[in-house]
Amino acid sequence: MSIELWYWPDIPGRGEFVRLFCEAFEVDYTDMAREQSADAMVEHMHGLSGIRPFAPPYIVDGEVIIGQTPLILQYLSDKEGHGSGEMETDLGLLQLQLDIADFVEEVHSVHHPVAHDLYYADQMDAAFEKAAYFRAQRIPKYLIHFDNAIAASGGPFMLGQQPSHVDTSLFQVMEGLDYAFPRYMKEMQGHWPHLEGLQGAVPEIEGVADYLASEQRLEFSEDGIFRHYEELDEQ
Template sequence: MPYELYYWPSIQGRGEFVRLALEEAGADYIDVAREPRKGVRAMQSFMDKSERPPFAPPFLKDGDVIIGQTAAILFYLGGKHGLAPGDEAGRMWMHQIQLTIADFVLEAHDTHHPISAGLYYEDQKDEAARRTQDFRDNRVPKYLAWFETILTRNPAGPAHLAGGNITYADLSLFQVIAGLAYAFPKLMKRELRNHRNVAALHKAVAERPRIKAYLESSRRIPFNESGIFRKYPELDA
């Protein structure tokens, strides 16, 4: 039975971290809200009625198991598809990395929505400019330095965040870098020069056969200004 992924149909958003893992695994899945006769209504209906309603998309159905929260979905998929270390300490380490990526993603979102997700960017532009300056000056360098440190300290070598094989955390870090490079091209040109292992991982993931095919397919929704990573040139520097 194919997995059912439930997520907003017009943005990459948090669902994209799940899509990348499913694509790399070659897993059979239905992107429910993008299906012509299902759509967002099917997603909303599920959330309204479930005994275990997710707070927000994305969520994944695997038969009777329903999992919400991106990092939890990846924890579950990682174990099933060999996209995570096999031992408990390694699995928890990878989950820790993913939860830190989730924090970073939220901060990237809040650059353009520092006051309220319910308001337009145009209604919080001044605050966004101020928050984004801190993001550029302090937060991006801090997170990227952490990823660079992890890659450098990985006993199996700096090609992966943990162990010697591709994992869901590698795929997620690729996605974050891709998104930041879309939203903040000037910033990222500088930052990737200073974080060479991160830059190399981003490049290597993009060249993996299944990921490359996915990125070139219509299944990959283009970055746009409704998603997490938005190209507002006034916020880049």
């Protein structure tokens, strides 16, 4: 049975972390709002009862309805048999996926430092200030953390030769950073070699290669989480 993925149809956003996992591990899913519409998603979400997802992405798998990207990925990974087979290691992967979620929230808050609901144009001064700190302190702190974790297994993936949900997510993070901060990422090339290795290895997974070459793959844009504003990437 196909899993329903509900996410905003026009941006990669957090939905892309779920899409990439499904494509890499050949999980049958239907991208519901892209087949229907954003309005259909809002109506669907509001029609749910009980413990409801707070925000997209969320999935429906029969009776199971869950939101929160790391939880979705952990659930799918377990269900489809793509964990490590050891509880401690799987908890480590979930911990990394939660670190990624924290980082993604920080990436968004660079261009929206004051409020989610205001336009970027209304908070540009604060964004400019925040971006300098984010580039100098936060990106290296997170990326070195992920790089060290890959180094421990020898790479190219977080578990060595076996890809996991963390790898497809870290690939998306690296692609997003290259899009949003091209000057900075070029300057820092070589500082996180294992992550760069992972970024090169994930597109070699067959399902990912096909997906990246397809029209299904959504481009980054200034409507999403990873946005390129030249002034936020300035020296």
